Amino acid sequence: MKETFTDRLVGGIIYAILTVILLIILYPLVFVVSASISDPLSVTKGEMWLFPKNLSFIGYELIFANKEIWIGYKNTIIYTVVGTSVNLIMTIMAAYPLSRKDFAGRNVITGYIVFTMFFSGGLIPTYLLVKNLGMINSMWALIIPGAVSVWNIIIMRTFFQTSIPNEIQESAAIDGCSNLQTLWKIVLPLSMPVIAVMILFYSVGHWNAYFNALIYLNDRDKYPLQLFLREILIKSEVDNMAGGMDLSVQKHLMEAEAIKYAIVIVANLPVLAVYPFLQKYFTKGFLVGAIKG
Template identity: 55%
Template sequence: MFDVFNYSLLTVLLIAVLYPLYFVIISSVSNPDLVNAGQLWFYPKETTLEGYRRIFNDDTIWLGYRNTIFYTVLGTAINVVLTLTGGYALSRADLFGRNFFTFLIVFTMFFSGGIIPTYLLVKSLGMVDTIWAMVVPNAVSAFHLIITRTFFQSTIPKELLEAAVVDGCSNTRFFLRIVLPLSLPIVAVITLFSAVGHWNSYFQALIYLNDDALHPLQIVLRNILISSQMSENMVDDLVSSSQQQRVAEVMKYGVIVVASLPVLVLYPFVQKYFVKGVMIGSLKG
């Protein structure tokens, strides 16, 4: 009975999570009039690809894709380098003031300066309306730094460092040649966490970026979903406002699918690394 209850409950939760996504997908290829009338439930009706055709013919979507990929690659590279080096330094027992530095990092997880002071800082550094506003303010995550430090403390024995020092190995060489090859799981975890965070990020772009040419895909998606701001290329052949509103509805669902597709495709293959990241953070150290 216990197994029956668990499977039944998990099945209900699975349906509750998957159905909204399924509904978005079938709505993106169905007649928008039927979607608005609430006649769409389990399968697409009067299938049409008009929304996707208009989306992929628009340069704004492709520009947003390009910007998002660039921010994700650059931001993830910065995150991984700084997090691994910082986490390794904090894991070393011979680091002077290690506990004090750890306290300062953990303190930021509970208290922050707020949006306005952060914006003033970014502005004073001349990063407003530049690509650096998307990657520098969140270059290091305190949570990622803590789980990285915990991994190094529990995985890399101090005897290994002592043996390397006896053989004349420097700290830098020990980190690059010994620590990193033994730490591929945490490298994968930090890379995936950072990449997903950058891909879904839109709040920083909303605050710091005024130039439309720098907007990531998530801002383009937000403008279409919330503000109904569509480029002229999307609706230039539609005369009446009713026609534009009709097409806008089906395009909204299509844009959600287009923006979410890369993560949806990759997630089943990297799910185990997300679970491993949670387990690493749960270890005491």
């Protein structure tokens, strides 16, 4: 069908709006990357507004000179891998039965689960529970209390209901498959989009988490990366406010400026590196799991 002048005009306007939105989104990202490898003085004076100026890696040098950063990286990777695995298993095991029409009482159980989205015990009861379970100062204090997300259960359950035909599961049952075999051999291979979404949601949450670690962990050897980065940033800010405007303090100011931008890159680079490989699954799984039903 031949496009009319109005169609071309509307299309041009849409592309122009999308281009503006893209620039608005990209500019802060490019600015942070450029600022992290630019001379802090140029950044402070506003001379660097997009591309790097007077290359300097002082921010990264100061961060990675701290050996605890590598301990934090190791711990965060462990917490993210183990935590995401537990989250994924728990979410699948909860969502699949709730998606089955032959599961008696599934609506009542779903109601109980959804109830916890709006009402919780609060910080103090949760802390006392974790303490009584003997999980203080252990990895499990960061994983077990958040082992499953109700919202993600709903997304995955909706995906199972709308994207996995009942006829396939019935055929598997006729062929002699148990419920677990049907889940493992039929449902999960067809659910890679929503599984990728769950992996992305949970892994990003674990990677960026610091509050639970701040409350439950005592040994620095168990701290995640985010706590060490937080300490570096706070220490830099405190040092900057501690003295007058002599040369040493000015140097601290410049170092703090470099550290702020470098921390953003160090903390988010692994997630940004993984996201492109999951993006196609993320878009499909999120839309199918959240809109239908």
